Amino acid sequence: MNKEEIRTKALGVLAAVVPELEPAELAPDKSLRDQLDIDSVDFLNIVVGLAKTFGVDIPETDYRHLYTLDSLVAYLAGRAKG
Amino acid sequence: MTDFLMPKLGADMTRGRLVEWLKKPGERIARGEVIAVVETDKANVDVESWVAGTLEKILVEPGGDWLPVGTPLAVIAAEAGAEAGAPPAFAAAPAAAAPVTVPRQPPPPDVAPGAPPPRAPLPAAAPAAGGERVPVSPIARKRAGELGVDLASVRGTGPGGRITLEDVERAARERPAAAPAAPAADKRQRMRDAIAAAMARSKREIPHYYLGTTIDMSRALAWLATANAKLPVTERLLAGVLLVKAAALALREVPELNGFWIDGRAQASASIHAGIAISLRGGGLVAPAIHDADKLTLAALSQRLTDLVARARAGSLKSSEMTDPTGTITSLGERGVEAVYGVIYPPQLALVGFGKIVERPWAVDGTVVVRPVVTATLSGDHRATDGHRGALYLDAVARLLQEPEKL
Structure with missing residues (x-):
């Protein structure tokens, strides 16, 4: 899976938690939390969605890699199966 | 017979609008089963029945006007021996109007500050198909509430007949002009009005x-x-x-x-x-x-x-x-x-x-x-x-x- 495919699937996970998400308006290098107005419950739902979608475990110590869309994609690219 | 009423879903709710029926006349209803979706000033809410029985008659079609809390929406033929469950706490509160279901009787005098509760079906903006609940994406359901679209009238084009956001918006464009859309700004203002009423009451009382x-x-x-x-x-x-x-x-x-x-x-x-x-x-x-x-x-x-x-x-x-x-x-x-x-x-x-x-x-x-x-x-x-x-x-x-x- 290349980075574009990961990005597309990751945006799908984000949209499932934040239906108001407009992918075109999401700055890839800025805080997802600030842009999407998400809290810890939303974030946990996103982590669960990413884990299921990409078939990876995401330990709490790795949450810092999910700060922006770019860092999230880079992190998943290094861990995703297939 | 038991009236299924416009519920009071919180201290700040005075009115609601029927969005969708999930049952049609003749269908059996289990106690606690979701049978309708009602729009409040805060959200669309799946409304459960507090009595088991059969949906006898629908009195209000989806997509119509805002109705006062306590307005009869449908008639349920309660099962023999079935009693309404404990009504929501708000129903017993002084400012509340009525529980979700009540034995059929004349409307309580303090229910409707405006027009008397309707006793006959109201005109609908879109035909109500009723029947089985079709899958709906969350964003589509939310958009339907915003646009006043009756989901029962929407044909889903997604996987398994799922109703998508595009389906809802297409239905809104194609429907008669009788049911105007509620702009997002109006919804936000209604939310603020509802919160204002509840918080002012709290600080007052x-x-x-x-x-x-x-x-x-x-x-x-x-x-x-x-x-x-x-x-x-x-x-x-x-x-x-x-x-x-x-x-x-x-x-x-x-x-x-x-x-x-x-x-x-x-x-x-x-x-x-x-x-x-x-x-x-x-x-x-x-x-x-x-x-x-x-x-x-x-x-x-x-x-x-x-x-x-x-x-x-x-x-x-x-x-x-x-x-x-x-x-x-x-x-x-x-x-x-x-x-x-x-x-x-x-x-x-x-x-x-x-x-x-x-x-x-x-x-x-x-x-x-x-x-x-x-x-x-x-x-x-x-x-x-x-x-x-x-x-x-x-x-x-x-x-x-x-x-x-x-x-």
């Missing part, structure tokens, strides 16, 4: 007292880190789950704080249904219930909490979740607030607040150390309890959080 205490969270967070390290991501716990469980369990020790002020006196609830204050993106908030929060395991409570927040923000709450909270828990810690002294949601008796978990100097056996702490607060109704009972409550919350393995 409830003599609040406020208490706060700082709680050492080091044991709770250490236990949580150890537990989460062993759990798969799908079962991982948030610190907020420990706070909710401790707040719910402490209500067992001070039950006078758990319940409602009705007919001039406090009425404690035998069950502890924790209302969770949830902010909505775009503004406003709702506080639906996690039922029997004191009895749930942490894993179950976590699942309920994440599900409730997701559904609240997707506009898919159930009527019992809106009517049943016996107290409210709020937290603004995620945005850096260290203490929140909230306004009680009438007719409840108390509101518990949690701030941000922060590291602070903490004296232990004569030595200053750094500990993670949280400020817990209580807003209490002074008509029902005094500060002493409130202090006992916060003391119980603090004590429970020192033994997280027992939560």
Whole structure:
């Protein structure tokens, strides 16, 4: 899976938690939390969605890699199966 | 025969609009089954029936006008021996109009401030197909509520006939002009109006007292880190789950704080249904219930909490979740607030607040150390309890959080 495919699937996970998400308006290098107005419950739902979608475990110590869309994609690219 | 009424889904609800019927005449209804979707000033809510029986007749079609709380929406032929369940607490409150279902009788005189309740079907903006519930994406359901689109009239083009956002917007474009869309700005204003009414009533009627205490969270967070390290991501716990469980369990020790002020006196609830204050993106908030929060395991409570927040923000709450909270828990810690002294949601008796978990100097056996702490607060109704009972409550919350393995 290349980075574009990961990005597309990751945006799908984000949209499932934040239906108001407009992918075109999401700055890839800025805080997802600030842009999407998400809290810890939303974030946990996103982590669960990413884990299921990409078939990876995401330990709490790795949450810092999910700060922006770019860092999230880079992190998943290094861990995703297939 | 029993009337199925426009429910009162909170102290701040005076009217609602029927969005969708999930049953059609002749179909059987189980007690507690969702049979309709109603739009309130705050959200679209799945409304459950409190009586088992058969849907006899639909009186109001979807997509019509806003109707006062208590307006008959349908007639249910109750099963022999079936009795309406305990009506929502709001139904018994002085300002409330009626329970969700009542034996068929003339409308109560104080129900409708405006026009009399309709006794015949109202004209619908779109034909109501009724029948089996089709799958609908959350965003499509939310958009349908905003546009006043009856989902029963929409043909789904998604996988398995799922109704998509595009289907809803196409239906809105193609329908007759009789049912105008509600602009988002109008919805936001209605939300603010509803909150204003409830909070003004609270401050007008409830003599609040406020208490706060700082709680050492080091044991709770250490236990949580150890537990989460062993759990798969799908079962991982948030610190907020420990706070909710401790707040719910402490209500067992001070039950006078758990319940409602009705007919001039406090009425404690035998069950502890924790209302969770949830902010909505775009503004406003709702506080639906996690039922029997004191009895749930942490894993179950976590699942309920994440599900409730997701559904609240997707506009898919159930009527019992809106009517049943016996107290409210709020937290603004995620945005850096260290203490929140909230306004009680009438007719409840108390509101518990949690701030941000922060590291602070903490004296232990004569030595200053750094500990993670949280400020817990209580807003209490002074008509029902005094500060002493409130202090006992916060003391119980603090004590429970020192033994997280027992939560």
